Amino acid sequence: MPQPLPAKESSLFRQVVKFYESKQYKKGLKSADQILKKHPNHGDTQAMKALILNSQGHGEEAFALGKLALKSDMKSHVCWHVYGLLWRSVKNYEEAVKAYKFALRIEPDSQNILRDLALLQCQIRDFEGYIESRRKILDARPQLRQNWTGLAIAYHLSGNYKQAEHILVTYEETLKTAPSKTDLEHSEATLYKNTVIAESGDTERALTHLHEVMKANLDKTAVLELKAKYQLQLDRKEDAAKTYRALLARNSEYRAYYDGLEKALSLDRSDDASIPKLKELYDGYANKNERNDAARRIPLDFLKGDEFKTAADQYLRRKLNKGVPSTFPNIKALYADAEKKAIIEDLVLGYASEKSMNGSADGKAHEEASQFADSVTYFLAQHYTYVRSRDLEKAMQYIERLLEKNPKSVDYNQIKARIWKHYGNTQKAADTINHARELDLKDRYINTKCAKYQLRNNENEKALETMSKFTRNEAVGGPLGDLHDMQCMWFLLEDGEAHMRQNNVGLALKRFTAIADIFEVWQEDQFDFHSFSLRKGQIRAYIDMVRWEDHLRDHPFFTRAALSAIKLYTRLYDNPDLAKGNSVDLNGLDAAERKKALKKLQKEQEKIKKAEADRKAAAAAKATAKADDGEVKKEDTDPKGEKLLQTKEPLEVALKFLTPLLELSSRNIEGQNLGFQVHLRRGKPLLAFKCLQAAKELDPSHPSVHKNAILLRNHLNNLKEPLPEPIAESIKQNFTTPPPTADVAALKALNDEYIKAHSSSPSHLHSAYDVRHHLDAASKSQNEDDLLKTLDLKGIELGEAAAGVGLLREWKSEGKVLDKYCEKARGKWDGAATFVR
Structure with a gap:
């Protein structure tokens, strides 16, 4: 008591x-x-x-x-x-x-x-x-x-x-x-x-119960959706069709209703016999409503040949005549089909080139209109910028024509910035998008786009200044503090990746950890809803929320942040000097040079700490700012991420990111590859093998599968102490390629065969050269020469060439080797920031 x-x-x-x-x-x-x-x-x-x-x-x-x-x-x-x-x-x-x-x-x-x-x-x-x-x-x-x-x-x-x-x-x-x-x-x-009855598997009784309560229920749309779903599951297709038509009468733009109606009418898009009926169905809905877009756009997904050409022509002309800016984003999904992509390209080029004829499928003439001409040119600029139809020179020509007419168009300048981005010239891309931003200072969208481009160009401070135009700057921590409070994850991600590119490991880890913390907050935020949802009676939404929370960390933002954080912690494990704020590996220096470099580094750190102390003193008022409830708002005590850098167990910290990544995003092959690297460094070959097997099941031809298999076999061949019997037996039974008998010479031979088999693939060759480097450090010169030759391969892309720079840095190649590689790469991608030394 x-x-x-x-x-x-x-x-x-x-x-x-x-x-x-x-x-x-x-x-x-x-x-x-x-x-x-x-x-x-x-x-x-x-x-x-x-x-x-x-x-x-x-x-x-x-x-x-x-x-x-x-x-x-x-x-x-x-x-x-x-x-x-x-x-x-x-x-x-x-x-x-x-x-x-x-x-x-x-x-x-x-x-x-x-x-x-x-x-x-x-x-x-x-x-x-x-x-x-x-x-x-x-x-x-x-x-x-x-x-x-x-x-x-x-x-x-x-x-x-x-x-x-x-x-x-x-x-x-x-x-x-x-x-x-x-x-x-x-x-x-x-x-x-x-829904409880339905989830128990008794769909018939769920439908009966729904009929009993539907008249008195207030959520008519939900009732109709459930009714249609149950009728479809019970194969009562005629009734389901009526219900889906009722739903389309309420919302004729919702694609899911059209999909349901197709199933109810037993229409199959892959069946040629169903195509005329499908076309008739959608034509009927299009004719009912002049403004309906879905009924006109959806048929483009299943029509083929001349029918597709006619429908595409009508759809494009309709949109381009009205000058709808989103025309290209709306149809670019069709480019997955090469035939449809070619038809669309021919049609739009016809619009651009014909003066007396409009280039349409039926050959009818149309009247020249300035708006139509500009819309066509704008469409072509986006068409040639898009990855499936990329021709950046043509894209630049079309966008320049538009800018000559209207140099103050935000949209045109944005497309030009995007073209520079795909060229790899992040500086020009950032400058161009900033010019577009200045044309409309009240546009939040173009402002955030500009900040993103600036971050891609590693202009962190400038990007933060750009974002400050639309943040609450009086908040503790200024604009960055407000972005944290508002959980602006895209900015934190891009900012972290920019710091990562600049080897600011502490700040990069700080941003990625902040993203992980946001997901932790979301996890915690559900706590209040356990009682709130009961009080308000919002039970179905609550159940959906609980189930969503169970898969919270399969979100792309968390995946992206986790992958980057794991890479940094792995790098921190390999190079502990990074914890001292040094972005350069000191292992290759002799004792005197190393001591000198560390002394210089210590002075720099003391200077930074003094500046930080002055900044904290100046911000004392903000540090003790109080909220409405009187609670003191603390200023960040580790703004540079120095405490994160000082961890003595980087691989254990990496596991906090890796574990949810492997559990909830198990189909991410890069996550499996990083899992392999972490577990191998931890001396856990069985866990590393599981990651290798998972990656192999996802894509057996992926370059990481070959590389990791050979590294694992080499690791097992050089164990200092034998593995526990159960683990050794499990690996022996399941890990057979390369065979247990393969020594270093046999692994080299396997790797050489792999190089011959993939002689035209830059990514596979990169993996093989890295394997050769691990197996034989004396092959470094040959690897560097062979890597340089990959730039001559037909079809090599900018990203693949950039990966070569990363490999040379991992191998600790000399500056002149890097310069030679970058100089050759600039011959193909002039202005690309990756190759600027």
Whole structure:
């Protein structure tokens, strides 16, 4: 039992609780201190003070006080509850759950503790425990619908659909009067019950139930979508077709409805017999609505030959006559088909070249119009910029024609910048897009595009200045701080990659870690929705959110940041001098030169630290800026990422990025390749082999598969200590290529055969030359010469040539070798920033 207080102090304690709940932390601390003056060992007051201190950011002090509170009163459920809240705040959920359970032993009927425990169990996906907690909450307050729904959700998420439905039905049977027709919570609950029935596999009963509730349900669109889905699954295609037509009457631009209608009508795009019926279907919808775009665009996906040419001609002329800027982005997906790409190109070139004839399929003449001519030229500029039809010289010619007419067009200047980007000339691309930005300073889109191009040109400060035009610059940390607060991940990614290119490893890691932290915030943000969604009755959206959170880190932004971070930590492991802020490998220097270089580096670091200290002193006011709730906003104590650099176990830190990457983005072959590299360095050959096997299943011809297989065999051949028997046996049985008997000479021979077999592929040759470098350091000169020859290969692309520069740096080639390679590359890609030395 909690320690009793006199009436006055008891009233003060209730005020402390209220002040905490209303975030009036200063008043709460003042009241708590008043109590503790007279009763210094009152556990509940100490616990509440600890909770307030924790909310103010004084975590260590709060934990110390929380432990003291438990010593003062071990039998207080308040102290244990607060102790659990403190652990939850630092994301140690196991300890938090233990503390909540201790609190419940003392006060088993506390709804607050039960609720907090249930929410945490759902957060960590302990569904068995969640069911138990939800059942106790329901037993205590069965009059609340949200308690019934909460238990149903617990069963649903655990996969027990039958019991989830039973709970929902039981509640409905307890209702004495039917809910109002405008009761949104009831409307959502009935649809939720319907989805539970459907997910249990009983589609027939789900459809029957839907018919029973559809008239009274408020979400008519959702009802129709579910109805059409069930009818299609039950093969009631005639009924499904009617339902999809009803949906199209509500929204005739939604492609999913057209896809459903096609299935309901048994129309197959790959079946030539279905094409006339498909065309008739879409023509009917196009004729119904003059402004309908989907019904005119979708047929271009399945029509072929002359029919495609006629339809494409009509569609393009319609859009180009109106001067629709998005015409090319809307049809570029068709370029995956070479025949369709050629037809579109012929048509649009016809529009551009014919004066008396419009170059259309039926040969009808059209009237020259300035808008049409400009639209055609703009389309062609984008056409020749696009990767599947790229001809940058032609693209530049077309865009220059437009700029002669209208030099102040933001769109035209943006396309010109894109052309320079594809040339590899990031400087001209950044300058051109900046010119476009200056033409319309109020356009947020072109402003962010400009910042992106500047980052691609490694102009980090300039990009931040550009972004500051649309950020809240009075925020703590200035524009960058606001971008962090707004979770502007594209900027953080590009900024990190720019720093990575400049060998600013600390800052690069800082950005990639910030992105990982944002995903952690998203993971934490779901916590509030466990209760909020129940209160508001938004159950279907809540279930979708929970399932989305389970796959949160397969997001492309996280994948991209994780890949870059792993590369940096691997580099940090290979070259520990990077932790001292040195971007140059010192291993090749003799003792005297190394000592001199390190001394110089130390002076530079001291200079940077002094400048940083001055900056912090100048920003002291901002560092103590307060939010509306009185909470102090802390300034970043490691703005340069120096603490991240100082890690003594870079590979272990890399695992924090690698583990979710391999679990949730297992089909990313680059992730598997990096996983192989990390595990091999960690001395975990079995895990490395698993990554190799996963990559092989994804793409057996990928260059990394050959390289990693040989490196793994070479690693196994040179083990200092034998592997544990189970691991050795598993590798022996499953890893047979190259064979266990292959020595260095045999591996070299295999690699030479690989070079002959892939003599025209730059990426495969790069991989083979790197293998040769690892097997025989004396082959460095030959590798450099052979790498130079890859620039003569027909079809070599800019990215592949740039990868050659990366290889030379990995091999620690001399400056003159790099200069020679870059000079030759500039002959093909003049102005490309990658080859500027």
